[in-house]
Amino acid sequence: MSASKQTVERGRIEIRQASKVYDSAAGDILALDSIELDIEPGEFVSIVGPSGCGKSTLLRCIGGLLSLSSGEIVIGGKTVTEPDPRIGYVFQKAVLLPWRTIEENVLLPFEINGTVDDTAREKVYSVLKMVGLEDYLHHHPNELSGGMQQRVSVARGLVMQPEILLMDEPFGALDAQTRDTMNVELLRIWAEAGTTIVFVTHDIGEALFLSDRVLMLTARPGRVRDVLDVPMPRPRSFEKVEGDERFWQLRQVIREALA
């Protein structure tokens, strides 16, 4: 890939014949088998599949937290070999450091990078404002609800203005109501930030509500079962999406495919 093409391909993810084998005492376990997928810059793609199908493994490989056994993942023209500064991560748990204030938690990526300055602090403020927590800068995580903590975690994932945001069942631990709110918020933030988002979930409705496309994986070993386009127009709201016949049809299709 040439350097000039790299700028054009900001945020593009190319997954080529990606396979992952885990060593275990009982022998090798094939977790991912020849995954093939292109994700466009600025696209919102969800990964769904039965539990243990390797959704999180695939996400970790994209993020460079795990290495592939064969195949490759190319981000903006560069093969992933290690965690990449162009990628932000949001985990299933908020993983906030309890001894740091909200501001200090979101500042952490800059601190680790050694680039704390006024610009960094401004970015922390604006990203916390984006998730609606600008009034909680000096609070500690234990003073925030689970939903608020997860929003801080989203803010921390976005603060370095990554080209790609990887989200591993980020709202799985929240109650249904909070999760709905977070989903609406996430779409607003995504529209504002223009980031490519890869989102792992086991909730089919959530995947359809959020995504441009849904990648369905088979049970172990994880193979591409299908990639579905989600045609509902944006901006989306629960009323509009749930009033759309296609939402329920797709939901049924995925449900049957994963059964």
Add this chain to the structure above:
Amino acid sequence: MNGKGWLSEKWLGRILVVVSAVLLLLLWHFLAAQTSSLILPSPWAVATRLVEFVGSGRAWPHIWLTTQEILAGFAVGSILGIGIGVLAAEVSIARRVIMPYVIITQALPKFALAPILVIWFGFGMGPKVVIAALIAFFPLMENTYLGLTSTSSDQLELFKALRASRRTTLFKLKFPHAIPAIFSGLRVALMLSLVGAVVAEYVGANKGLGALIIVSQGTLDTELMFVAFVLLTALGVTLDKCHELIYGLVEKRLYGKRSKSGSTGVSV
């Protein structure tokens, strides 16, 4: 009954402490009256002697020397304990080499070393500091190690995703995470240093609260011995309160004002 009646549980607790203390003092008084003052002096005699001993200024050199021994031993043991705890947590080969020695030194009753330490270091502060340091060492090494290695895999993965170096991970994640465990180790170490210093004084010393106990045994001055017990207890409580105060400040700085109460550390 849930303690929400005319008296809160807090006040009921305080009243019961006072009442039981008075009962214990009366029991002591009663027992002392049945026997010779050489065996059990009365609480009032001990109190009078305490006031006289402290008031005349004769108590201070003993208190001061023992305090110095405790603090010096505590400092040396803590620094070594934390240092070796970090080494064991961060360098796996170091852990493999250190652990067998640690287990052996733990199995050895360190007070048994007091006589040889007196031979080696004489009757001064040396052997007391060494004994205090030796027994303060272990809880700190243990708690530092446990604190540093008990970060969650989620936190480690976060730092990995943020491309943190090993050094950054140690200082920005593992150390702050280990603070409660280290402070809980410091507390145990402080109390053990006190025991260590006093026992070492038993073996060979002419000054200090432990030496005072041995001297009063030799002269059958039981009253003075009880005075030394009271002073040692007061010293222990004071040191513990100092620890509590310092940890309170650190905790407030780390977790803000609305921190959860109670120690979250690993106790030994």
